[in-house]
Amino acid sequence: MERRSKPPRRRGRGLLFLLALTVLAGLYVWWGNTALQTEAFSPSFRDLPPGFDGCRVVVLGDLHSTFFGEKNKPLLEAVEAQEPDYIFLVGDLLDAFRDVPENYAEETAAGLTAIAPTYYVTGNHEWALGDVPELKEALEAQGVTVLSNRFVTLERNGDTAVLAGIDDPNGYADQKSPETVAEELRAAYGEDAFWMLLAHRNNYFPDQYSRLGADLVISGHGHGGVIRLPFTDGLVSTDRTLFPSYTAGLYEKNGSTLFVTRGLGNTGPSFRLFNRPEVALLILQKE
Numbered sequence: 001m002e003r004r005s006k007p008p009r010r011r012g013r014g015l016l017f018l019l020a021l022t023v024l025a026g027l028y029v030w031w032g033n034t035a036l037q038t039e040a041f042s043p044s045f046r047d048l049p050p051g052f053d054g055c056r057v058v059v060l061g062d063l064h065s066t067f068f069g070e071k072n073k074p075l076l077e078a079v080e081a082q083e084p085d086y087i088f089l090v091g092d093l094l095d096a097f098r099d100v101p102e103n104y105a106e107e108t109a110a111g112l113t114a115i116a117p118t119y120y121v122t123g124n125h126e127w128a129l130g131d132v133p134e135l136k137e138a139l140e141a142q143g144v145t146v147l148s149n150r151f152v153t154l155e156r157n158g159d160t161a162v163l164a165g166i167d168d169p170n171g172y173a174d175q176k177s178p179e180t181v182a183e184e185l186r187a188a189y190g191e192d193a194f195w196m197l198l199a200h201r202n203n204y205f206p207d208q209y210s211r212l213g214a215d216l217v218i219s220g221h222g223h224g225g226v227i228r229l230p231f232t233d234g235l236v237s238t239d240r241t242l243f244p245s246y247t248a249g250l251y252e253k254n255g256s257t258l259f260v261t262r263g264l265g266n267t268g269p270s271f272r273l274f275n276r277p278e279v280a281l282l283i284l285q286k287e
Contacts, residue, residue, distance in 0.1 A: 029271060036068060036078050036264075037276040043250055043257050044285040045215055047194050051159025052284050058084040058116070059280040061200075061220025062263030064095035064125065065104055068277070075264070075279070076111040082281045084116045085156060089144070090220040090261065091123025091168060091200030094135070097268035106138050113143035119152075119163060120144050123200040123221065125267065127170035147198055149176040151185050162195035164214070169201065182212040202246045202260045203237070210254040217258045218282075222247035224262030227273040234275075238267075248278075 058079050068075040079087065093108070094100050112118045120139055126132050136146045145152060147165020154161045164185055166178050178199070185195060197214040199205075202222040209217050225234005225247040237244035245251075251258040262278040 029273065032274065032276055033266065033272050034068065035276055036074060036279055038078055038082065038279045038281065040281040040283060041250055041259060042283045042285050043216065043259065044287045045194070045257070046287045047192070047215065048284055048286040049156075049159035049161055049194055050286060051155075051157030052161055052194075053286040055086070055156055055284040056082060056084045057282040057284065058082050058087045059090060059218055059220075059259065059261045059282060060087065060112075060264060061090040061261045062092040062123070062223060062265055062267075063108070064092055064265030064267050065098050065100045066095075066265035066277075067101065067104075068264070072108055072111060076115070078279045079112065080115045082279070084281070086154070087112050087116050087118040088198055088218055089118060089120040090198055090218055091121055092125045092220060092263070092265075092267075093120070093123070094126055094129055095265070095267050096125045096128035100129070105135055106142055109139045109142035109144045118144045119165065119198065120146050121165040121198040121200055122148075122168045122171060124168050124170045127168055132171070149181050151181065151188075151195070162189055162193050163198070164195060165198040169204075178209065178212055182214070186213070202258070203239070203244070205246055205251070205256075205258045206253055210256040210258065212256070214256055216284075217256060219246075219258065219260050220263050222260050222262070223266070223272070224248040224275040224278070226270070226275065228275040 140146055148167050151162050151164035154163050164181055166181055167175055194215050196216045198218050199209050200221050202219040205217055223238055225244055227235040229235055233245045234247040236242055246260055248260055248262045261280040264277040
């Protein structure tokens with residue numbers, strides 16, 4: 001018995017349906033990589049100075065030379081809407097595998113410092129790209145405080161806290177270790193000082209950064225696990241390992257709290273899935 005082929009009309013409808021599904025999937029991926037998502041987190045600390053109770057901090061990471069709208073205007077508007085006391089940039093502002101638009105760092109920095117005091121630490125991509133001293137100078141010229149293995153005092157409502165920042169391990173081989181920075185901080189402020197640490201790499205927290213004594217470590221680098229699926233902390237790490245941890249949100253270990261932002265951009269030709277670009281807001285609370 002001869003097999004009957006499908007009528008041309010049915011085959012045409014099937015192809016149109018497949019084409020429409022492909023277009024919709026492409027639009028969803030594009031939207032999921034360009035539509036900003038603001039999320040708030042409220043870590044609490046027993047020894048938080050009372051003046052910092054309710055302090056609002058916007059955390060931005062892993063921009064990777066990405067524009068969200070013309071000259072990042074929608075991004076800056078989203079940051080300003082959070083009414084931050086401080087803005088923390090936790091590395092990979094630029095990308096080693098993508099073209100860096102002219103004056104990208106300067107324009108982004110100028111927009112952020114016009115909103116609130118802004119603090120920055122390097123990520124691995126800045127060092128891979130090169131000219132880090134020039135980048136730091138450009139950011140400082142726009143009012144950004146660059147924390148290169150050092151610390152500063154923050155003041156709010158009559159109280160003080162300490163903010164430290166370390167360069168990425170991709171930096172100079174003879175740079176101060178995080179342990180040295182922590183020791184110097186304790187020598188300057190005492191063992192009981194409340195302090196926060198900006199450190200780009202999330203995956204260094206469990207074995208190293210959590211042991212430094214910081215009350216709060218703030219990181220990026222994990223990209224939210226790139227693809228976020230239910231009941232996972234992301235599908236793949238930026239080091240290409242499966243089912244990583246410490247990729248997004250709040251964690252605790254060794255008496256230290258970690259916050260990791262999912263970040264904003266992508267490196268090279270990669271993309272996010274179920275993992276929209278994040279403008280993270282930390283609202284510090286006293287227990």
